[in-house]
Amino acid sequence: MDLDVSILSFVVALPGVAVCMLNMYLRDNNTSTSxxxxxxxxxxxxxxxxxxxxxxxxxxxxxxxxxxxxxxxHHE
Known part of the structure; x- marks a missing residue:
């Protein structure tokens, strides 16, 4: 049972976090600084x-x- 949970976390959770990080990275680069x-x-x-x-x-x-x-x- 414990082995199934750890495999599930590597197969689902880590790629999910990677996709979210990629999404925020791409969104940040597309947003203008102004x-x-x-x-x-x-x-x-x-x-x-x-x-x-x-x-x-x-x-x-x-x-x-x-x-x-x-x-x-502050008005910058």
Whole structure:
């Protein structure tokens, strides 16, 4: 029984992971860098301020990813 499971993982799982890696590699190469660098608009509305700091930043705020109510901090 254990031998069947290990053979199955080599025959199905490893080629499946390889196909997924190839798919992401090819998709990444076809995507232009300008479309990857665009930031999406903030898709949420805050009705209350946060109870810490100045009330605009989340607890684990990342200025490159998380938008503030008036937009992103860094305009690169």
């Amino acid at each position: 479309s990857r660098e665009l930031r999406p608009p903030a898709l949420y509305i805050r009705s209350k301020r946060f109870p810490w700091g100045d009330g605009t930043k989340t607890l684990f705020h990342n200025p490159h990813v998380n938008a503030l109510p008036d937009g992103y901090e």
